[in-house]
Amino acid sequence: MKKMLDLVVTENSKLNRNYSLIKLTSADGSLLPNMSPGQFVEIRVDNSPKTFLRRPISVNFFDVDKNELWLLIQIVGEGTRKMAEFRKGDIMNLLLPLGNTFTMPSTEHENRLLLIGGGVGIAPLLYLGYTLKKNGFSVSFLLGARSKDDLLQLDEFGKYGDVYCTTEDGSYGEKGYVTNHSILESINFSKIYTCGPKPMMVSVAKYASDRKIDCEASLENLMACGFGVCLCCVENTSEGNICVCTEGPVFNINRLKWIN
Amino acid sequence: MKKMLDLVVTENSKLNRNYSLIKLTSADGSLLPNMSPGQFVEIRVDNSPKTFLRRPISVNFFDVDKNELWLLIQIVGEGTRKMAEFRKGDIMNLLLPLGNTFTMPSTEHENRLLLIGGGVGIAPLLYLGYTLKKNGFSVSFLLGARSKDDLLQLDEFGKYGDVYCTTEDGSYGEKGYVTNHSILESINFSKIYTCGPKPMMVSVAKYASDRKIDCEASLENLMACGFGVCLCCVENTSEGNICVCTEGPVFNINRLKWIN
Amino acid sequence: MDKLSINIGGLRLKNPVMTASGTFGYGKEFADFVDLSRIGGIFVKGTTIRNRDGNAYPRMAETPMGMLNAVGLQNKGVDYFISNIYPSIKDYNTNIIVNVSGSTIEDYVECAAKLMGLEKIPAIELNISCPNVKEGGMAFGTSACSASEVVKAVRQVWNKTLIVKLSPNVTDITEIARAVEAEGADAVSLINTLLGMAIDINKRKPVLSTVTGGLSGPCVKPVALRMVWQTYNAVKIPIIGMGGISCWQDAIEFILAGASAIQIGTYNFIDPTISVKVVDGIESYLEKNNIKSISELIGSLII
Amino acid sequence: MDKLSINIGGLRLKNPVMTASGTFGYGKEFADFVDLSRIGGIFVKGTTIRNRDGNAYPRMAETPMGMLNAVGLQNKGVDYFISNIYPSIKDYNTNIIVNVSGSTIEDYVECAAKLMGLEKIPAIELNISCPNVKEGGMAFGTSACSASEVVKAVRQVWNKTLIVKLSPNVTDITEIARAVEAEGADAVSLINTLLGMAIDINKRKPVLSTVTGGLSGPCVKPVALRMVWQTYNAVKIPIIGMGGISCWQDAIEFILAGASAIQIGTYNFIDPTISVKVVDGIESYLEKNNIKSISELIGSLII
Numbered sequence A, B: 001m002k003k004m005l006d007l008v009v010t011e012n013s014k015l016n017r018n019y020s021l022i023k024l025t026s027a028d029g030s031l032l033p034n035m036s037p038g039q040f041v042e043i044r045v046d047n048s049p050k051t052f053l054r055r056p057i058s059v060n061f062f063d064v065d066k067n068e069l070w071l072l073i074q075i076v077g078e079g080t081r082k083m084a085e086f087r088k089g090d091i092m093n094l095l096l097p098l099g100n101t102f103t104m105p106s107t108e109h110e111n112r113l114l115l116i117g118g119g120v121g122i123a124p125l126l127y128l129g130y131t132l133k134k135n136g137f138s139v140s141f142l143l144g145a146r147s148k149d150d151l152l153q154l155d156e157f158g159k160y161g162d163v164y165c166t167t168e169d170g171s172y173g174e175k176g177y178v179t180n181h182s183i184l185e186s187i188n189f190s191k192i193y194t195c196g197p198k199p200m201m202v203s204v205a206k207y208a209s210d211r212k213i214d215c216e217a218s219l220e221n222l223m224a225c226g227f228g229v230c231l232c233c234v235e236n237t238s239e240g241n242i243c244v245c246t247e248g249p250v251f252n253i254n255r256l257k258w259i260n
Numbered sequence C, D: 001m002d003k004l005s006i007n008i009g010g011l012r013l014k015n016p017v018m019t020a021s022g023t024f025g026y027g028k029e030f031a032d033f034v035d036l037s038r039i040g041g042i043f044v045k046g047t048t049i050r051n052r053d054g055n056a057y058p059r060m061a062e063t064p065m066g067m068l069n070a071v072g073l074q075n076k077g078v079d080y081f082i083s084n085i086y087p088s089i090k091d092y093n094t095n096i097i098v099n100v101s102g103s104t105i106e107d108y109v110e111c112a113a114k115l116m117g118l119e120k121i122p123a124i125e126l127n128i129s130c131p132n133v134k135e136g137g138m139a140f141g142t143s144a145c146s147a148s149e150v151v152k153a154v155r156q157v158w159n160k161t162l163i164v165k166l167s168p169n170v171t172d173i174t175e176i177a178r179a180v181e182a183e184g185a186d187a188v189s190l191i192n193t194l195l196g197m198a199i200d201i202n203k204r205k206p207v208l209s210t211v212t213g214g215l216s217g218p219c220v221k222p223v224a225l226r227m228v229w230q231t232y233n234a235v236k237i238p239i240i241g242m243g244g245i246s247c248w249q250d251a252i253e254f255i256l257a258g259a260s261a262i263q264i265g266t267y268n269f270i271d272p273t274i275s276v277k278v279v280d281g282i283e284s285y286l287e288k289n290n291i292k293s294i295s296e297l298i299g300s301l302i303i
């Protein structure tokens, strides 16, 4: 069940110049609704004339024990800048949980799972990795960024699987884009999950489709509502225009029109 | 010369539920422009979708030695509420100084001066009282409020003259409105300055005009610009519609159409 | 709640607060957030005779206190509505009103005729004002003559409450309102979106795939309120006011200007519970001001 | 600065950034805040043949990201302007353009004829779109026929640059633009204010003494931009775009949509230095994008 909740900020840490990690819990001690990997929230950034609409942000991590929701924010405009300015104790209004989830693999044949993230697209992969591991799968992460400074939460990712990295400037991991990483040649993955800039996801989808690897991608289309009523967030799929906020954000690449 | 300046908040104290006193100085140590009693500033309350226009606020006090400007704020809506939330170190953008000033009496014949304020209308009278005293005049203040709690800055006013008060509920000073205060019967004032709610100022103006006492009132018409270009703030005077923000806010009551 | 009830050309509302077409889905999307039975009525998504896939992405742009949309009436068509959606929403304890759009007069008529069979649909709203589809919609709503024709034709096949939704993109909205009143519309609703545009200066391209789109949200409220007031002074049929309503105070403004009821659109995205908050706010206002019935308030602006 | 210069129907501008009538006084009110010589041009307050005291107070209402005004062309009349104001502003190193308003065609013509004698006034802007005076203004601007008549008549007595300011309160702004182009207007400027309204729900009265007023500010930008784009596709004469511009990015949007120059209105109240900031911003944008002249940018939207 979707809810509109006022959550309280327990921590807001600047990870680098452009990224903040916000941790939230319920204001009244009640349990947060359950959230699954791939789902997102819609945040109200009040008090700004330039942020009339809510902002969609992925569930970066959901700590059931601590009743805590993590959001990884990349500062790109007024809304995300305001989010980064929230202080401990401040109240944030959210709609949650929204969207569908990544699908769990069927245990038998899929155990070489690769999670490929670029930029802030790594956000939903942390909670996905955690969940996969909890369900007994073994996971590898392939994370790409412009440079070392922009590779975030590596310690966290390391808790749930092997972490491979690429940086565009070669300051960490292999130099280049995620899709050029040597692991893609050396290991035969059975399923790939990806989130990041569209050109990156399209490359990943091509790679997967060429090798007939099952692949799911999480999209970030522009959204006005986040829960299926405005019909603004559509992706043109084989079934026509469908809403990314309700039928997605996670899609099997077979439904998308990215390849050919 | 009018300026647009970013000033830094040195102090913001809540005087009671509805009032805050903000003290500001220049951010770079430069001297603030000179300000005269009766003048006002226009404050930009950014980051609020409901406060597109600037808000006009009187100079409550200008401390030349400390290079400090005081603003007394009554919280009535979104803009003034936001102002009350400014913290020490925050930056406020202001246009200043704006408007005309109260006129100094001519020394010979005017030395029994009465400054009558109601509600937040007391704001400009503090700096006026200080200036009059500095120029060798003796001053009495007559301040009205709903109840004791709403009588503000009494200590400050006490520095520059006798302070008489009325409260509507009788919790301090004489019970009733300022215009009913006994001092108006017992002392024969030579000049009256007034600022406050319009009905109060109209009563004061009638009292003064009946007794042929020279009287100046400071108006608070709705303003869009504050420096004479929008022509929204007009008062209908004997010379037609004139701008309160440039030809006022201080008017000799003879120019106004309040009486008869 | 009786002081809130109102009758709009035969349509009985428990309160004057409804939700606008295209911003409230089919109601069920909001069931998690609000008790739908507390709303006066739900105007469902624009419905056309045939399935429409809508315009290409991108379909929205944020603007100062508002948004542009270019959805283009994406919907699965009236037959799908009748067989797949209607059964699941017909028993909501509120009024379900279908917003009917079309490209030709025949489209409107055929669509209305099909909906006539649905017992639990007490009213339709003719959308002659959608700015986002090339072939029609707004073209009907910007000329008194073609507006009359559509209404006249639909009136032949629809004998329940007929609401006509007007476009604000006109020199004189009262002219269109009078024309549709003359053809037997039971009520007018206004405003639909204002035609607007946004440009991405880095790509040097329009933000919307359709170049222009419909502007809505608080930014349009002053224009909408003016049009409601003008229309109130021009027609006798009831007016359903909308455009930028974001709080109960806004709703009261529309009612004072002459609206018998109001719709909330874009603000449902910002606060999905806004509709019931507006109901509560109106109720307290009536109480505080000792007003016995909402009908006393309608058009009671003191000039 | 040469890459910023532009010619609007004979009027030479050092840059395309000007300030809108009624929002910049006679320029001198801003002299403390900005170097006036850095602005492309100043459109002074609406001027009428006779002294006007304007409408009664209250004349403004704040709205979401905008404001309503009902000033009603308060000004001391053209003779006062000529003898008392012109001498003190004529030597500003920028273009001074007089915004001319009237209630009858004769008013406009007489006013223009008097201004013809002023050497340092290179252009006038005919305001046929003021929504705030009962007797005229907007009435001329909402019909192509009456708009043509005014322009035709003024064209007889005014042979410097003639700019006609259009009203957005019309079904089709291109119709009016084409009509005034046909009568010899050298340029059109748009938009004037949208007609709007606000209500005080406690007093149950309109906020403005005139009930309705003109809406301006960032809230109207999407509508203004759309109208500039439509007009660009309909006429050959240059367009001066305005409506809600609050930063250089907005100005670039208008230029891409087809404006040869822009005016900044309401935002001068919020930031009195905005005009020079927009000049600087446009200049950097040209540099960053390797554009040699502003004229390359005009209407260069990629569709």
Ligand SMILES: Cc1cc2nc3c(=O)[nH]c(=O)nc-3n(C[C@H](O)[C@H](O)[C@H](O)COP(=O)(O)OP(=O)(O)OC[C@H]3O[C@@H](n4cnc5c(N)ncnc54)[C@H](O)[C@@H]3O)c2cc1C
Pocket: A040, A051, A054, A055, A056, A057, A058, A059, A071, A072, A073, A074, A075, A076, A077, A078, A079, A080, A081, A120, A123, A124, A219, A220, A221, A222, A223, A224, A249
């Ligand atoms: C399902 C989903 C999950 C997302 N998860 C995250 C996340 O975990 N962390 C994160 O930092 N960002 C995430 N985003 C992107 C984030 O929503 C945008 O960066 C944010 O809305 C930009 O707001 P702004 O005010 O800072 O920037 P703006 O000034 O509004 O715009 C800056 C840029 O962001 C883009 N943008 C603006 N609004 C949206 C929107 N509603 N949806 C997508 N892009 C937009 C604009 O096109 C522009 O390029 C997600 C987006 C979606 C759709």
Ligand SMILES: Cc1cc2nc3c(=O)[nH]c(=O)nc-3n(C[C@H](O)[C@H](O)[C@H](O)COP(=O)(O)OP(=O)(O)OC[C@H]3O[C@@H](n4cnc5c(N)ncnc54)[C@H](O)[C@@H]3O)c2cc1C
Pocket: B040, B051, B054, B055, B056, B057, B058, B059, B071, B072, B073, B074, B075, B076, B077, B078, B079, B080, B081, B120, B123, B124, B219, B220, B221, B222, B223, B224, B249
């Ligand atoms: C020359 C002048 C000096 C002033 N000095 C002071 C002062 O020293 N301290 C102080 O607290 N207040 C002062 N005011 C009043 C102050 O400007 C308003 O209270 C303030 O603008 C309200 O803003 P808001 O957003 O809080 O309220 P809003 O929500 O905007 O409105 C609340 C109420 O304030 C009134 N108001 C709104 N805008 C204005 C405006 N621009 N001018 C006047 N009234 C307005 C509204 O009509 C309404 O009744 C002064 C006003 C003027 C014109």
Ligand SMILES: Cc1cc2nc3c(=O)[nH]c(=O)nc-3n(C[C@H](O)[C@H](O)[C@H](O)COP(=O)(O)O)c2cc1C
Pocket: A230, A231, C020, C021, C022, C023, C045, C046, C047, C069, C071, C073, C099, C127, C130, C165, C191, C192, C193, C215, C216, C217, C218, C220, C242, C243, C244, C245, C263, C264, C265, C266, C267
């Ligand atoms: C995303 C979106 C989709 C809309 N779809 C429709 C529609 O299908 N039919 C219709 O008549 N109006 C449609 N509208 C217009 C609204 O019903 C309403 O008239 C308009 O948005 C003004 O109200 P608001 O400012 O409260 O949103 C749509 C508006 C939005 C924002």
Ligand SMILES: Cc1cc2nc3c(=O)[nH]c(=O)nc-3n(C[C@H](O)[C@H](O)[C@H](O)COP(=O)(O)O)c2cc1C
Pocket: B230, B231, D020, D021, D022, D023, D045, D046, D047, D069, D071, D073, D099, D127, D130, D165, D191, D192, D193, D215, D216, D217, D218, D220, D242, D243, D244, D245, D263, D264, D265, D266, D267
């Ligand atoms: C207070 C005020 C007064 C105005 N007076 C005039 C006027 O005298 N003549 C005129 O043609 N336009 C007048 N306008 C309209 C502006 O010139 C401009 O067309 C409009 O405000 C839209 O631009 P903006 O959104 O940048 O303000 C006035 C606008 C405002 C806000």
Ligand code: FES
Pocket: A222, A223, A224, A225, A226, A227, A228, A229, A230, A231, A232, A233, A234, A243, A244, A245, A246
């Ligand atoms: S964002 Fe509104 S339908 Fe998806």
Ligand code: FES
Pocket: B222, B223, B224, B225, B226, B227, B228, B229, B230, B231, B232, B233, B234, B243, B244, B245, B246
């Ligand atoms: S407030 Fe604009 S002229 Fe006075």
